[in-house]
Amino acid sequence: MIKLITQAIRQTLVWTILAGVLYPIAITILAQLAFPHQANGSLVESKGRLVGSALLAQQFTGTKYFWPRPSAATYGTGPTGLNAGSGSNFGPTSAQLQTNVRTNAKALRDAHKLPANAPVPADLVFASASGVDPHISPEAARFQIARVAAARGLGEDKVRALVDQYIEPRQWGFLGEARVNVLLLNLALDEADTRKSG
Amino acid sequence: MKFTEIVQIVLFFGLGIALTPVLGRFMARVFKGERTILHPLLFPIEKLVYRLTGIDPKEEMSWARYLWAVVIMTSVGFASLMAILMTQKWLPLNTQGLDNLSWHLAFNTAWSFTCNADWQSYSGEATMTYLSQTLGLSVHQFLSGSAGLAILVAVGRALARASVRTIGNFWVDLTRCTLYIVIPLSVIWAIPLAWQGVPQTWKAYPTANLVESYTAQVQKTDDKGNLVTASVPKVDDKGRPVVGADGKPVMVDQPVMVDQKVETQPIPVGPVASYESCKQLFTNGGGWYGVNSAHPFENPTPLAGFLEMLAIIAVPMAQVYMFGLLIGNKRHAWCLFAVMLGLYVLSFGVAWYAETRPNPVVDNIMPLMEGKEQRFGVMNSVLWGVSATAIDNGSVNSMHDSWMPIAGMMPMWNILIGEIMFGGIGCGVYCMLFHVLITVFIAGLMIGRTPEYLGKKLGAWEATWAVIGVLLPNAACLIPTAISVVLPAGVASMNNAGPHGLSEVLYAFGEAANNNGSAFAGLNANVPWYDVALGIAIIIGRFAPIAAALAIVGRLASKKTVEPSAGTLPVHGWTFGLTLAGVIIVVAALTFFPALCLGPLIEHGLMQAGRVF
Numbered sequence: 001m002i003k004l005i006t007q008a009i010r011q012t013l014v015w016t017i018l019a020g021v022l023y024p025i026a027i028t029i030l031a032q033l034a035f036p037h038q039a040n041g042s043l044v045e046s047k048g049r050l051v052g053s054a055l056l057a058q059q060f061t062g063t064k065y066f067w068p069r070p071s072a073a074t075y076g077t078g079p080t081g082l083n084a085g086s087g088s089n090f091g092p093t094s095a096q097l098q099t100n101v102r103t104n105a106k107a108l109r110d111a112h113k114l115p116a117n118a119p120v121p122a123d124l125v126f127a128s129a130s131g132v133d134p135h136i137s138p139e140a141a142r143f144q145i146a147r148v149a150a151a152r153g154l155g156e157d158k159v160r161a162l163v164d165q166y167i168e169p170r171q172w173g174f175l176g177e178a179r180v181n182v183l184l185l186n187l188a189l190d191e192a193d194t195r196k197s198g
Numbered sequence: 199m200k201f202t203e204i205v206q207i208v209l210f211f212g213l214g215i216a217l218t219p220v221l222g223r224f225m226a227r228v229f230k231g232e233r234t235i236l237h238p239l240l241f242p243i244e245k246l247v248y249r250l251t252g253i254d255p256k257e258e259m260s261w262a263r264y265l266w267a268v269v270i271m272t273s274v275g276f277a278s279l280m281a282i283l284m285t286q287k288w289l290p291l292n293t294q295g296l297d298n299l300s301w302h303l304a305f306n307t308a309w310s311f312t313c314n315a316d317w318q319s320y321s322g323e324a325t326m327t328y329l330s331q332t333l334g335l336s337v338h339q340f341l342s343g344s345a346g347l348a349i350l351v352a353v354g355r356a357l358a359r360a361s362v363r364t365i366g367n368f369w370v371d372l373t374r375c376t377l378y379i380v381i382p383l384s385v386i387w388a389i390p391l392a393w394q395g396v397p398q399t400w401k402a403y404p405t406a407n408l409v410e411s412y413t414a415q416v417q418k419t420d421d422k423g424n425l426v427t428a429s430v431p432k433v434d435d436k437g438r439p440v441v442g443a444d445g446k447p448v449m450v451d452q453p454v455m456v457d458q459k460v461e462t463q464p465i466p467v468g469p470v471a472s473y474e475s476c477k478q479l480f481t482n483g484g485g486w487y488g489v490n491s492a493h494p495f496e497n498p499t500p501l502a503g504f505l506e507m508l509a510i511i512a513v514p515m516a517q518v519y520m521f522g523l524l525i526g527n528k529r530h531a532w533c534l535f536a537v538m539l540g541l542y543v544l545s546f547g548v549a550w551y552a553e554t555r556p557n558p559v560v561d562n563i564m565p566l567m568e569g570k571e572q573r574f575g576v577m578n579s580v581l582w583g584v585s586a587t588a589i590d591n592g593s594v595n596s597m598h599d600s601w602m603p604i605a606g607m608m609p610m611w612n613i614l615i616g617e618i619m620f621g622g623i624g625c626g627v628y629c630m631l632f633h634v635l636i637t638v639f640i641a642g643l644m645i646g647r648t649p650e651y652l653g654k655k656l657g658a659w660e661a662t663w664a665v666i667g668v669l670l671p672n673a674a675c676l677i678p679t680a681i682s683v684v685l686p687a688g689v690a691s692m693n694n695a696g697p698h699g700l701s702e703v704l705y706a707f708g709e710a711a712n713n714n715g716s717a718f719a720g721l722n723a724n725v726p727w728y729d730v731a732l733g734i735a736i737i738i739g740r741f742a743p744i745a746a747a748l749a750i751v752g753r754l755a756s757k758k759t760v761e762p763s764a765g766t767l768p769v770h771g772w773t774f775g776l777t778l779a780g781v782i783i784v785v786a787a788l789t790f791f792p793a794l795c796l797g798p799l800i801e802h803g804l805m806q807a808g809r810v811f
Binding site: 004005007008009010012014015016018019020023024026027030031032034035039040041042049050051052054059061065069074075076077079081082084085087088090091092094095097098101102105122126128129130131133134136171173174175176179183186190 | 202205206247250251252253263266267270271273274275278294321323324332333334336337340341369372373376380381384385388389392393394395396397398399400401403404405406407408409410412414416458460462463464465466467469471472473476487488489492493494495498499500501503504557559560561563564565566567568569570571572573574575578579594595596597599600601602603606693694695696697698701718719720801804805809810811
């Protein structure tokens with residue numbers, strides 16, 4: 001029995017070094033050499049400032065921006081810094097879910113000057129799984145074009161062209177779903193605005 | 199049902215099945231000690247590991263000693279991991295200034311990761327230092343997977359032996375598995391994940407300046423950090439002031455709220471890619487982030503999602519083929535494979551159908567994207583959820599808590615029937631073995647023959663242990679579930695009311711007792727009752743089947759082989775496969791039907807009527 005215990009301790013130590021130290025260091029070297037942008041968190045800079053990650057959603061509420069999906073985790077930020085990502089975890093018979101969905105749908109219809117029973121894109125009324133889903137559906141992006149164009153005084157066709165440019169189709173044509181990265185689209189909009197005024 | 203979805207499903211299962219013989223043959227060669235293409239590189243390391251850890255690779259163990267080795271190895275892992283988690287504040291690589299874990303969270307997490315369950319009562323990015331994740335949790339994701347596969351190898355080896363008292367050497371099986379299978383596959387999977395966007399860095403979280411800052415309400419504190427409160431008149435539900443017996447309004451203390459501007463976003467990076475591949479490949483499933491593979495950093499693109507799903511099924515499918523090679527009966531292995539695949543596809547079909555029906559509670563808005571990510575959509579979320587529970591992986595890319603009642607019942611069902619649709623590394627097959635033995639027994643009784651399995655006569659010992667292996671985890675699920683719903687501390691943690699609250703608790707103990715680790719994540723499990731009760735359910739769920747499997751095969755290895763006769767029931771073909779599937783379903787339904795009725799089934803009916811809680 002003593003022999004088994006010492007063997008177990010020595011095995012744990014050896015594998016801690018191999019799998020816990022050497023393995024992640026080797027992968028870090030490979031990833032940092034081959035894919036430095038992704039390995040550091042797909043960081044996005046604008047005018048020399050770090051403004052976010054292409055893989056994390058941010059909160060946008062201004063009318064001149066496209067809005068991301070609702071988040072149950074205030075988009076990973078909070079007054080104290082990091083807010084761990086989270087879904088709402090409301091079940092299919094949750095009264096709170098019903099309230100949230102109806103509130104979100106009404107807010108969307110009001111902001112886009114639509115009648116009370118107009119359809120709204122599902123991904124804009126349902127909270128994402130991670131709370132930081134960086135994408136919306138192409139339908140959800142098109143839904144917002146008129147509002148964004150009006151708020152910025154840009155032509156609708158100009159905004160539509162930008163949206164079309166930022167639609168990422170299904171990967172390799174069949175994997176996953178088509179989507180639009182909200183942060184990148186909004187930064188491109190700001191860029192287009194600066195060029196227009198400058 | 200879109201064409202692209204069908205393509206993905208066919209490709210997913212097709213690639214998994216195509217990899218099965220390739221990977222299965224490789225694994226069998228490794229465990230038989232035959233030369234593989236990795237031997238020129240790794241054989242010197244294998245010899246070095248034996249030297250460093252004082253192991254004689256020629257030593258053979260009895261089943262009891264093999265079991266002791268597993269228990270001691272897991273316990274040493276538990277002790278060391280618990281020590282790391284409770285001292286991480288003072289250890290290196292604490293880039294975010296995180297605190298030590300509480301005793302009950304450390305207890306729960308340490309058992310959970312060393313037993314391959316990987317249930318998490320915490321969010322990694324806000325709780326665990328880089329050191330705890332890599333040197334602590336990740337190491338046990340390697341070792342717990344290896345230990346599971348080692349046990350299956352011992353089971354297969356013992357079944358092929360006759361009139362022998364030993365079943366192999368645990369240290370040799372563990373070393374070969376980790377060195378030739380777990381580490382190389384983890385490297386192969388980590389690289390494309392890093393390419394797709396999974397971070398791999400040791401730097402602290404960068405802080406981004408938000409494009410649009412916002413204002414949040416926070417509780418006001420004074421210079422010493424104490425909360426500032428103000429005395430305000432108490433109001434009742436309808437907003438009227440409450441008047442006390444003396445005729446004056448009743449006053450209560452309320453925290454003072456102030457506006458605070460939020461202008462920055464911390465970007466939670468880390469050495470995630472190296473962690474992620476092993477987590478997906480060896481049925482661990484414990485995420486780097488709290489939302490697991492739903493987080494864009496763990497699972498950034500549909501291609502990454504596809505590769506991670508393939509990682510879930512690759513080794514568990516291959517282990518069935520490997521088992522066939524070890525026992526020298528490939529037809530039996532393919533029969534088990536077919537039963538597993540059939541139940542798995544059936545479960546996926548039911549869940550997918552249920553999740554694409556409208557929900558009147560949310561005004562029939564479709565598709566149901568609550569708790570799902572846009573890049574995956576509904577089909578990939580359901581396929582992942584069903585796969586990670588049919589197989590004892592337990593990672594999620596959507597929040598199962600928000601699935602439709604019947605859709606959410608299917609992951610629960612997959613877990614409750616014991617995770618035998620390929621199941622966990624190793625345990626998927628040795629837990630299936632219990633059902634096989636029960637089937638052989640029942641069939642033998644029906645046709646009036648002495649039950650035989652692979653040329654060995656079965657007796658009371660084997661039947662008893664097979665039933666223990668099936669029933670103990672079920673008891674470890676149902677009994678604490680029943681206790682939780684009458685304990686105030688158990689009910690307080692529920693995120694949803696009505697039948698869905700029961701589903702949350704049933705799911706939690708189901709996954710713990712079957713070492714899955716996925717969740718109806720609304721349940722706030724980081725309280726002493728759930729941390730400890732779930733931890734104990736995990737221990738029972740891990741060791742009861744291991745002890746039962748080793749006890750059975752240890753006895754079978756010592757028996758003489760009898761030649762098959764005309765009266766021998768073949769353990770392959772349609773008759774056996776369908777009987778086996780029937781036994782699995784009947785055993786699970788008899789055990790869990792009442793609980794499922796009170797949870798998801800009744801919730802489905804109430805949802806159709808538009809009831810909310």
